[in-house]
Amino acid sequence: MRRAFxxxxGLLLLALSLQFVFAAVGAFTRPAADGSYVLHTVNGSAVIPALTVLTVLLAALARAPGRLIALAALPLGLVILQMLLAAMAKGLTDDAGGSTTVGLIIGGLHAVNGIVAVHVVLGVTRAARRLELSAASPAAGAEPAAGAANNAGVDRPA
Structure with a gap:
């Protein structure tokens, strides 16, 4: 289970990284249309939440510490915040439908929140890897076999 975690x-980190690519695809699509951001929208509203739930489930099954399980769940809240920020940025336009300063600031926070999500998932993935490696290594404080210590280049006192 720890390997699956x-x-x-890693898959969640990949999906979050691709989210930035999909945003760029939407921004640079010409002519701009309602479907320009479809990859960004589908990935952000379906793929990332599904992978987050899977990651949390696997963290629990891997018997990760509670703090790590909670950290694995945090991207779900960040996705909800992302959707709220995007809706607010779109809604804060002037009478002609143009961008406003407040709308642009909130749009910028949408990008910052995405960066935060990447860093959270990077931390979760690193912690999951350490958890996996700790299961593979001998218990802390256990005396290694004489051959293992000598093979590792460690001098043991006589």
């Missing part, structure tokens, strides 16, 4: 975290 690492893989799910």
């Amino acid at each position: 690492v893989i799910a975290g």
Whole structure:
């Protein structure tokens, strides 16, 4: 289960990274149309939440510490915040439908929140990897076999 937790975290990190690519695709699509951001929207509203739920489930099954399970769930809240920020930025336009300063600031916060989500998932993935490695190594405080210590280049007192 711990390996699956690492893989799910990696897939979530990949999906979040692709989210920036999909935003750029939408921004640079010409002529701009309602469907310009479809990849960004689908990935952000379906793929990332599904992978987050999977990551949380696998963290629990891997018997990760409660704090790590909670951290794995945080991207779900950040996705909800992302949707709210995007809706607010779109809604804060002037009478002619043009951007306003407040709308642009909130749009900028949408990008910052995305960066925060990437860093959270990077931390989760690193912690999952450490958890996996700790399961593979001998218990803390256990005396390694003499051959293992010598093979590792460690001098043992006689």
